[in-house]
Amino acid sequence: xxxxxxxxxxxxxxxxxxxxxxxxxxxxxxxxxxxxxxxxxxxxxxxxxxxxxxxxxxxxxxxxxxxxxxxxxxxxxxxxxxxxxxxxxxxxxxxxxxxxxxxxxxxxxxxxxxxxxxxxxxxxxxxxxxxxxxxxxxxxxxxxxxxxxxxxxxx
Numbered sequence: 653x654x655x656x657x658x659x660x661x662x663x664x665x666x667x668x669x670x671x672x673x674x675x676x677x678x679x680x681x682x683x684x685x686x687x688x689x690x691x692x693x694x695x696x697x698x699x700x701x702x703x704x705x706x707x708x709x710x711x712x713x714x715x716x717x718x719x720x721x722x723x724x725x726x727x728x729x730x731x732x733x734x735x736x737x738x739x740x741x742x743x744x745x746x747x748x749x750x751x752x753x754x755x756x757x758x759x760x761x762x763x764x765x766x767x768x769x770x771x772x773x774x775x776x777x778x779x780x781x782x783x784x785x786x787x788x789x790x791x792x793x794x795x796x797x798x799x800x801x802x803x804x805x806x807x
Contacts, residue, residue: 653674653707653708653711653712653765653766653782653784653785654705654706654707654708655672655673655674655676655705655706655707655708655711656672656673656703656704656705657670657671657672657673657701657702657703657704657705657706658671658672658673658702659671659702660680660692660698661677663679667679667681668680668681668682668692668698670701670706672706672708673746673747673783674708674710674711674717674747674782674783675717675719675720675747675749675804676708676710676711676715676717678706678708680692680701680706711782711783711785712766714763714779714780714782715780716749716751716780716802717749719804720749720802720803720804721802721803721804721805722751722800722801722802723801723802723803724800724801725798725799725800725801726798726799726800727798728755728796728797728798729795729796729797729798730791730794730795730796731757731791731793731794731795734789734791734795738788738789739788739789739790740788741764741786741787741788742786742787742788743783743784743785743786743787744781744782744783744784744785744801745783745784746783746784747783747803747804748783748801748802748803749780749781749782749783749801749802749803750780750781750799750800750801750802751778751779751780751781751799751800751801751802752773752778752779752780752781752789752797752798752799753778753797753798753799753800754773754774754775754776754777754778754779754795754796754797755775755776755796755797755798756775756794756795756796756797757774757775757791757792757793757794757795757796757797758772758773758774758775758791758792758793758795759772759773759779759789759790759791759792759795759797760772760773760789760790760791760792761773761779761787761788761789762787762788762789762790763785763786763787764785764786764787764788765785765786772792773797781799
């Protein structure tokens with residue numbers, strides 16, 4: 653999934669890591685001749701790459717980032733009260749992750765990026781919703797679920 657670079661930091665091995673708007677990090681090393689990124693060596697070079705898009709394989713794998721905090725959750729929904737908007741393609745905002753909690757029954761969770769994938773989320777299971785990821789849900793019989801939203805804590 654394409655994500656924008658919003659900053660950089662050095663890891664414990666002194667390698668540069670691009671901070672992405674999904675809150676994952678991705679190494680952007682300059683290790684010629686295999687990896688040539690001379691721009692990463694200077695502050696000006698790194699600044700020139702802010703806003704550049706990188707493919708985040710951790711988002712593709714629906715990997716929940718570390719250090720996120722829950723800040724809101726929906727009411728519990730049933731097969732009868734599930735909002736129509738949830739059943740159509742929709743997404744969260746930049747930097748907002750969701751965690752879908754199925755309390756009873758089964759929910760069909762369809763992810764439309766990077767390829768269409770369908771998951772059956774059963775009672776007691778959870779599903780990760782990545783930021784700006786087009787997705788929809790569909791009840792499969794009797795159902796109770798809610799969605800919890802996560803982001804970074806503002807300093």
